[in-house]
């Protein structure tokens with residue numbers, strides 16, 4: 001299993017800070033945001049990790065993280081030239097994933113406390129060509145991609161509705177996805193949305209339409225640290241976590 005962290009994007013909701021520095025290098029407690037995703041992969045035994053970053057702050061990533069050896073992982077970097085969407089960022093992992101590989105994809109601004117290990121282990125048992133996403137129960141599902149469950153196969157999602165006015169469940173699809181190399185075939189047939197981005201929800205819906213999208217529910221604390229409010233909440237939650245401190 002390999003890990004991919006998507007850390008491109010523009011971070012407009014965190015302006016003006018993100019005019020200075022890429023969102024995923026902003027401090028969350030004692031560490032830059034990106035370190036928590038790396039730590040989650042390491043905890044799950046995933047030590048080959050691809051970071052998709054933007055041109056902005058690219059040098060700061062390598063200055064701070066280097067090869068990853070200080071954190072006990074092997075890092076590879078790729079640049080997403082323009083923020084063309086989450087699925088476009090993921091497409092850049094194509095050369096990194098060899099046939100037969102499986103990958104766990106994290107959006108770099110998704111922070112959470114639970115271990116990925118049990119979920120990645122379940123995904124490893126799924127048939128080739130299927131996918132798994134992690135869901136979280138939320139108070140305001142209308143802000144997110146919301147799963148509609150398959151009434152005949154409760155382990156499957158039959159469709160994901162993007163920001164529905166009348167959500168059919170009170171879960172959101174978090175930024176934690178599991179795929180094999182089939183994902184690149186799905187991305188290849190995905191068209192830009194009305195906002196001009198390749199949407200990961202469209203990719204996930206291709207799996208769902210084939211009856212190949214399974215899920216788990218995160219029970220612990222989770223946030224998308226993309227706003228000032230959630231960034232502050234994340235700093236509070238994460239203050240005693242992060243990479244093991246060296247003496």
Ligand SMILES: Cc1cn([C@H]2C[C@H](O)[C@@H](COP(=O)(O)OP(=O)(O)OP(=O)(O)O)O2)c(=O)[nH]c1=O
Nearest residue numbers: 006007008009010011012013083084085108109
């Ligand atoms: C849009 C986009 C997002 N991402 C990553 C960055 C985030 O961790 C995650 C979710 O992105 P978003 O929060 O949807 O977008 P953003 O990070 O540009 O922020 P804002 O909405 O405030 O402008 O996906 C990419 O890697 N490439 C992209 O092209």
